[in-house]
Amino acid sequence: MAQTDIVSPPAKAARSGPDWVWHAENIGSPVLFTLGLFLVWEVGCRLFNVPESILPTASATLAALWEFRVVIFDNMIVTLWTTLLGFALAIVIGLLLGVAVGWHRAVYSAVYPALIAFNSIPKVAVVPILILWFGLGTVPAILTAFLISFFPIVVNVATGLATVEPELEDVLRALGAKKLVVMTKVGIPRSLPHFFGSLKVAITLAFIGAVVAETSGASKGLGKLMLDAQAAFQVPIVFAALLVLSVLGILLYAITALIEQRFTGWAHRSQNH
Amino acid sequence: MTLLHTESSLYQSNDATAKLAAVDPSRAGQAATDFVEISDVTLSYGGDEGVTAVEDLTMSVRKGEFAAVVGPSGCGKSTLMKLTTGLVIPQKGRIAVDGKPVTGPLDIVGMAFQNPSLLPWRRTLDNIMLPLEIVSPHAQRLRKHKAEYVARAEAMLDLVGLGGFGANYPWQLSGGMQQRANLCRALIHEPGLLMLDEPFGALDAFTREELWGVIRDLHQRKKFTVVLVTHDLREAVYLADRVFVMSARPGRVVLEREIGFERPRPIDLTYTGEFNDVVHELREKIAEARADTPPIG
Numbered sequence: 001m002a003q004t005d006i007v008s009p010p011a012k013a014a015r016s017g018p019d020w021v022w023h024a025e026n027i028g029s030p031v032l033f034t035l036g037l038f039l040v041w042e043v044g045c046r047l048f049n050v051p052e053s054i055l056p057t058a059s060a061t062l063a064a065l066w067e068f069r070v071v072i073f074d075n076m077i078v079t080l081w082t083t084l085l086g087f088a089l090a091i092v093i094g095l096l097l098g099v100a101v102g103w104h105r106a107v108y109s110a111v112y113p114a115l116i117a118f119n120s121i122p123k124v125a126v127v128p129i130l131i132l133w134f135g136l137g138t139v140p141a142i143l144t145a146f147l148i149s150f151f152p153i154v155v156n157v158a159t160g161l162a163t164v165e166p167e168l169e170d171v172l173r174a175l176g177a178k179k180l181v182v183m184t185k186v187g188i189p190r191s192l193p194h195f196f197g198s199l200k201v202a203i204t205l206a207f208i209g210a211v212v213a214e215t216s217g218a219s220k221g222l223g224k225l226m227l228d229a230q231a232a233f234q235v236p237i238v239f240a241a242l243l244v245l246s247v248l249g250i251l252l253y254a255i256t257a258l259i260e261q262r263f264t265g266w267a268h269r270s271q272n273h
Numbered sequence: 274m275t276l277l278h279t280e281s282s283l284y285q286s287n288d289a290t291a292k293l294a295a296v297d298p299s300r301a302g303q304a305a306t307d308f309v310e311i312s313d314v315t316l317s318y319g320g321d322e323g324v325t326a327v328e329d330l331t332m333s334v335r336k337g338e339f340a341a342v343v344g345p346s347g348c349g350k351s352t353l354m355k356l357t358t359g360l361v362i363p364q365k366g367r368i369a370v371d372g373k374p375v376t377g378p379l380d381i382v383g384m385a386f387q388n389p390s391l392l393p394w395r396r397t398l399d400n401i402m403l404p405l406e407i408v409s410p411h412a413q414r415l416r417k418h419k420a421e422y423v424a425r426a427e428a429m430l431d432l433v434g435l436g437g438f439g440a441n442y443p444w445q446l447s448g449g450m451q452q453r454a455n456l457c458r459a460l461i462h463e464p465g466l467l468m469l470d471e472p473f474g475a476l477d478a479f480t481r482e483e484l485w486g487v488i489r490d491l492h493q494r495k496k497f498t499v500v501l502v503t504h505d506l507r508e509a510v511y512l513a514d515r516v517f518v519m520s521a522r523p524g525r526v527v528l529e530r531e532i533g534f535e536r537p538r539p540i541d542l543t544y545t546g547e548f549n550d551v552v553h554e555l556r557e558k559i560a561e562a563r564a565d566t567p568p569i570g
């Protein structure tokens with residue numbers, strides 16, 4: 001019998017063109033663009049003579065960043081910790097809840113409306129309640145980070161589990177597989193790309209949650225620092241803190257994206273097939 | 274319509290021997306070795322107000338036979354699959370496989386569907402070995418006798434013309450190759466009964482003919498019983514020893530037709546006049562069954 005449906009063996013993920021093209025595209029261009037942004041910021045401020053209390057120049061912001069580096073670093077560590085703790089909590093609870101919701105249609109329909117209702121509450125509105133309950137410490141920030149970031153994890157895990165092909169489930173069940181086996185062999189591996197995908201969203205949300213809670217009332221953290229600096233009209237510090245926040249955001253996102261790549265490479269098949 | 278009903282009531286007669294005799298007297302004696310027996314089975318979904326998928330369905334498949342079930346869409350062919358494999362239990366009637374009544378999932382059955390549904394994170398070889406991780410006694414033996422089972426899976430791949438592709442991921446295989454792997458997965462635990470639900474439906478014509486050859490040869494070699502659900506009449510006539518025509522919902526068997534073509538059947542058979550006559554005859558029956566479709570309610 002003729003083998004007409006043979007495909008070529010898997011090709012390696014090919015980079016188009018030589019190495020320097022790849023580097024220019026993936027490293028050079030974002031760096032240039034960011035430098036350009038800073039340049040526009042600097043020149044714009046000087047050209048229109050914007051007062052420092054409204055928008056400090058890029059150079060003044062960087063100078064403030066250097067001058068107050070110790071304070072900023074201390075507060076950054078606090079924010080980082082609260083974010084990561086809230087994020088960890090969101091992963092654990094989100095996974096458990098997601099598996100429960102995706103397991104059974106009944107649980108799904110029972111829990112889903114409540115989850116959506118809960119998710120629609122602006123978390124800023126919840127922070128004062130948390131402060132009322134737990135006082136002005138890091139706990140409200142951790143909980144806010146958790147509350148804002150667990151929802152995408154639940155939804156994605158549940159979707160991954162609930163979308164197992166019915167035929168495949170039939171094949172396995174006909175062999176005598178129990179629900180647990182179907183889940184461990186198929187459902188959970190299948191939902192992993194969804195899960196890791198949701199982590200990228202969740203980490204950014206957790207970060208936002210932590211900072212929002214800090215600006216509403218906390219003893220430490222970048223949010224609190226910004227609040228204090230603003231009250232003292234130290235606007236360059238506010239912007240320096242914002243800079244740190246955005247760099248931290250990129251780093252956290254990049255780390256989760258890297259983890260995702262590692263664990264679910266099979267779902268990101270090469271484009272050349 | 275009246276004509277069809279008298280005919281169907283003849284075929285629905287409870288006496289299996291008489292029914293077979295009505296089709297082909299020479300085969301009547303073989304009714305004793307029925308591997309799959311479905312008698313007077315009724316199943317409806319969704320309670321009293323629900324849809325009746327099959328009603329008073331009676332059919333039997335002999336051991337080692339290749340049976341094909343054809344019918345208009347929505348005639349309960351897929352329900353037949355689920356009933357035979359014990360995934361759903363009928364409200365009325367009796368189903369037995371290999372002499373034992375079906376009361377739950379049956380692991381002597383292998384199943385393959387139109388969608389190959391291979392797991393994208395497993396290599397082809399690991400995909401094929403999935404049933405071995407579930408069915409006893411293999412599930413308990415797998416870890417210690419890994420090499421033996423890998424050899425078995427590789428032999429299986431060779432048999433369907435996928436030799437050497439075990440290390441590839443499913444997305445690196447073409448549609449036809451995925452369907453071959455799907456057949457391997459259905460057969461790896463050496464089931465006595467293979468249930469196929471339109472397994473070649475999504476393939477192009479050439480690949481489909483190739484796979485007809487694959488399943489024909491597998492059946493020839495391994496002597497398992499096959500129930501092929503399809504709406505491709507040429508496929509049914511080419512592959513099967515016997516074709517069952519089902520009516521529109523609620524599904525029941527309105528015609529059984531022995532296909533007497535000698536085995537092994539070359540693919541050229543499908544271009545002969547006598548082959549087309551059989552296809553044509555069945556086609557007319559289906560047209561009648563379709564005309565009979567009750568309004569959806």
